[in-house]
Amino acid sequence: MRLTLSYIIYSLVITSLFAQYSPTDATSIKKFKSIITESHVDSVEKVLDAHIELSVLLHKYNSKNGFAQTDSAEAFLKLHNRMDLYPRINSARGLFYADKGDYLKALQEYQHGIYTYSQKGKDDIHIGYLHVSIGNIFYKLGQYRDAIKFYEKAEAIFGSSNDYKAIEGVAVATNNIGLCNLRLGKSEMALASFNAALEIRREMENRVLITHSYTHLMDVYLSINMFSKADSLLDLSKKDPGIDTSSIWYKQLQIQGVFVNIHQSKLAEAKNNLEALESHNFGTDYDFFKPLLLQVRAKLEIALGNYSKAKIFIDNGYQEAFKNRDFPAALKFSEIGKQLSIRQNNIKEALTYADNIEDVRDSIAVLNEGVVSELLEISMAFASAKNENRELLSTAEDYYARIKGQNWLLFGAFLIISILLVLFWYINKLSAKQRKNQRNQRELNQRILAVINNTDSHILSLNDDGVIRLINQSAIEFFASWIENDIKAGDNLFDKINNLEVRKLWTAWFEKSKEQTGWKEVSQIRIDGKFFYYLENFSTIKKDNGEFAGLVMVGNDITKEHEFSVEIAEQRDSLEKSNKAKEKMLSILAHDLKDAIYSARSLSEMVTETPEQFPKEELIHLFGLLYNNFDRTKNLLDGLLDWMKTQTGGMVANPNAFNLTHLVEEVKLECEERATVKGVAIIVHIEHEITVLADREMIKTVLRNLISNAIKYTEPDVGKITLNTYLRGEKIEVHVKDNGMGISKEDQHKLFQFGGRFSTPGTNNELGTGFGLSLCKELLKLNKSVLHLESQKTRGSDFYFSLPLVNKNEIALKHSH
DSSP: OOOOHHHHHHHHHHHHTGGGSOHHHHHHHHHHHHHHTOSSOSOHHHHHHHHHHHHHHHHHHOHHHHHHHHHHHHHHHHHTTOGGGHHHHHHHHHHHHHHHTOHHHHHHHHHHHHHHHHHHTOOHHHHHHHHHHHHHHHHHTTOHHHHHHHHHHHHHHHHTOOOHHHHHHHHHHHHHHHHHHHHTTOHHHHHHHHHHHHHHHHHHTOHHHHHHHHHHHHHHHHHTTOHHHHHHHHHHHHHOTTOOTTSHHHHHHHHHHHHHHHHTTOHHHHHHHHHHHHTSOOGGGHHHHHHHHHHHHHHHHHHHTOHHHHHHHHHHHHHHHHHTTOHHHHHHHHHHHHHHHHHTTOHHHHHHHHHHHHHHHHHHHHHHHHHHHHHHHHHHHHHHHHHHHHHHHHHHHHHHHHHHTTTTOSTTHHHHHHHHHHHHHHHHHHHHHHHHHHHHHHHHHHHHHHHTSSOSSEEEEEETTSBEEEEOHHHHHHHHHHSSSOOOTTSBHHHHOOOHHHHHHHHHHHHHHTTOSEEEEEEEEEETTEEEEEEEEEEEEEOTTSOEEEEEEEEEEOHHHHHHHHHHHHHHHHHHHHHHHHHHHHHHHHHHHHHHHHHHHHHHHHHHHSGGGSOHHHHHHHHHHHHHHHHHHHHHHHHHHHHHHHHHTOOOOOOEEEEHHHHHHHHHHHHHHHHHHHTOEEEEEOOTTOEEEEOHHHHHHHHHHHHHHHHHTSOTTTOEEEEEEEEETTEEEEEEEEOSSOOOHHHHHHHTOTTSOOOOOOTTOOOOOSOHHHHHHHHHHHTTOOOEEEEOTTSOEEEEEEEEBSSHHHHHHHHHO
16 A cells, blocks of 8 residues: 555654654554555454554644544545444444543444444454443543453353453453452452452563553552551562562552552651652653652651641642542542641631542532533434434325225336336435434443443432432332332322322422422431431433423432531531630639749748848748748649640540559659658559559559649548449459538539539648549540549549450459359
């Protein structure tokens, strides 16, 4: 075949653009261009493959060039009258449309390819891969159950052939089923699919795809927090000769290894590995790796405590993913940002990230809704064309009958034959049109089944009498629970609704649709005794004359999103109350410190101005008052600092196993001198072998404060403090009980009411700071325990809390005897 002028120009343009491609791609482009521009074509399929491969490479750098190359491929097929190979062009264009996020056009290309191959009655392998491509679209839209149906169908198609590409197709479909199950939280099923795909790829000895399977196995282990398994898999990959260390999948495996480092708190190693990866030249593969690199960088900065840096990576990742319609990645970045904001008590920012999640879900819903609406319009247009065909055929049959009744006329014989020939031509033309319409109808049925019947949204269409024209499987299952009745297309919805409240709701919606063209509502509905929140999107269907023809509803269960919004609002209210309480407490504290400092200053001025007027004994007394003032101020500040650490995250529990009895004895020795001076007895009834799991120093502080309080509020010479323990399942309950003043119900409430310091003088007028019990409460909270109180006025107090036992079996055995 001679070189045309267009091919020569095309060759010059491609050559001039080589500088922008990677060396490997530039070599491939030259190779495919050479095949396309050969003067003789040995194989049309070989040249078409070169066109398709070249279009994929050009699309990688510029989508326009990719589409332009498929146009060249189409012209080539027309030139050689080989339109039977057109589905390969459908497959490439479908891929390009899917990359742009134009999923409807991508589906149309794939379905056209399937139909053409089906008409030929062969090319099952290509049909299988087209089903995989359709499954990929539903995967991108987050419709994982629908995607599995197409992957399973592809698996069945590939399984009927022993061809190498068919075996490879089985591995691809099986692997993709694993990805869907992973997203659905079915980790065991995902693991089984990934391992099955890996075995096939090992038998095929395909090093690139073996590496690809390793990355998905790593995804499973990371999703279920099996970091030791993930670590072992990384070690195995370094020794496995089947791994291709030059593939992009090996780079992804290395990035996943950084996630493992972070979860194992090997932050220095994670940082070094990530910096080494970021310095690598990914070339045109960078767009593939960018979301994963931004995620791991954000996770690392969070682990290092660099929250502001982490948020930069999170926000950049979300914007990139949302712009490219990578909805799963956009959701992932929003979730990371939301959790980080909640950790920082930044409720406003958490709400922003929650809004981002809703934006992504709305985009998916709108995209699905747009596809469904367009398919419905096409379906209605086709139905109209079908009616037109029936009318034309009816007219042709009338002509035929009329002419047949006049065949007795000899003169009209020639005329009859002529008319019959014309009618024969006309009927053939109508028949061809009908066959074309039937083909279009089959394609439309496939698209409608693929999009409408395979979505988690509930889709329902009613005519102007309330009869169901269309309903998908998700809606059938949902309505069976909601109205407690099975429904299907052709049923009258209102006849099926027995519940008066639900009937009233649907009647209102139906009447509203006659007045409005489209609207959204959120409803609270009751199913099996539980309340759910349901988002409905309504669209009115009208006839050509503008009259009401029915409605379409697309519904979604948004209960989880509503509960999250309520939870965020409650947290915000709690935070506001907490901040007001802290302000009140700090105000009281400032007043106490101010009084203490002014008192100390007054005493100091009085002595320093006229020291000669004060006898020695009076000076000693005044300095004693000054010392007591400073001592109380110091205790006040120490209590405040310890309490503030518990509030700001500066104090973290470090639980270890320790002997509780030994700790109690230590605290008793520290408090005994003060107790002896006041004549208070401290009695310990705790077994020596009790071992608990908690932060020893924090529990020591709690016990010291509780015993000091008990000494303070018991009467001199008759006071008694008892320390007991009681077994409560797998925990030990520690009690500090006294026979002192006791606390009234009103004062008990004040003790644990946040926002003010409550302290009363002891039996010897001892003064407190008001922080002791608040500190105990917060320290126990850090150890996942709670401080309880039982007390009555004049009858003493019993403070107690629980700690987990380490030697619980030995204690239980001893108590059973």
